[in-house]
Amino acid sequence: MTSWLRTWIGRRGASRADPMHTIQIFGVSLQQFFFIYLLLTFLLTCFSIARMYLMRDRAGNRKKGAQRIKELAQAGRFRQIPLYDFAEQQADKNKQVVKLSVFPAENGERRRYAVICPGGGYAHLVTKIEGFPIAAKLNEMGYTAFVLEYRTGRRCTYHAPMHDLAAAIRYIDAHADEFSVQRDDYAIIGFSAGGNLAGIMGSQDMGYAHYGLPKPGVLIMGYPWTNINHWFAHPYWNIWVGLMGIWLSERGNFYLFGPGGNFKQKNRDSVCLQKRVTPDFPPTYMFAGGNDVLVPAGAHTDVMAAELKKHGVPYLYEKFFAVPHGVGLGEHTAAEGWLENAAAFWEEQIDAE
DSSP, X not given: OOXXXXXXXXXXXXXXXXXXXXXXXXXXXXXHHHHHHHHHHHHHHHHHHHHHHHHHHHHHTHHHHHHHXXXXXXXXXXXXXXXXXXXXXXXXXXXXXXXXXXXXXXXXOOBOEEEEEOOSTTTSOOHHHHTXXXXXXXXXXXXXXXXXXXXXXXXXXXXXXXXXXHHHHHHHHHXXXXXXXXXXXXXXXXXXXXXXXXXXXXSTTTSTTTTTOOOOSEEEEESOOOOTTTGGGSOOSOHHHHHHHHHHHHHHHHHHHOTTGGGOHHHHHHTOGGGGOOTTOOOEEEEEETTOSSSOGGGTHHHHHHHHHHTTOOEEEEEETTOOSOOTTOTXXXXXXXXXXXHHHHHHHHHTO
């Protein structure tokens, strides 16, 4: 260690009787070593978060979504539909924000459709990166896509996002002829907290069967937030990432269940996706990045993959080196092309039925 760093962290500690000062690791006291660990991991975490934000817009290609909306609007084909009627909105003003953006496929043929759930930790929505560009890409691939803007933050109430997603699927199913889509074997695509939402809708006890809806043909999840309240069973070497995970989880619980309800174990377990997996869980595609400090794959996607394997659920899991959180389409990263892989997996599962 350089002499200036020794001076900075306090050489006088080495002469004290406290075991923290007398135990030596690589020539420095245990106290000094712990301080260096905190400093370096803090700087590394800050760097990783800054890198994530710098990469996100380019990787997510928000311009692609905006351009597709412009094209559809010019052709008179872009629609944003409120999912709740006037009476429902008057009874609960929080429902006024819930809407479905329709991205019809170009070919006009009746095809399977996908509902897209952007992420945002149940605090907000990242629709312009994890919603509209995904829908635009699916249009290029011949699918009709629907982007759901569900209740989050202070507008969120007990399991409100799940109710909103169920309302969206019910609406699409009732207007399948109008949208020229097939009712069966649809996909739910979700990112981060949206991946958590998609997975919950794939379960029987809290998802499609609970709401009386047809079973999804496939779930497609990007860096999903699956292990919200039990991830600490998989400890991190970086304490700052662990603390950030606790804060994100508790914030999500607060918005979903409100003060008091966020401390009830039944509520907390209800959104831990790995606890919802059963042998009849829908086929699942997942991807995650190896440099995700917000929703680390080791405590979330890896855990979910283990549960899918345990219950014999068909799945495909791709982990991409050095890719951070929130990349959406993942363009210009190692994850580029994941959506094509997910669509191929979707089709394979339907053909295998």
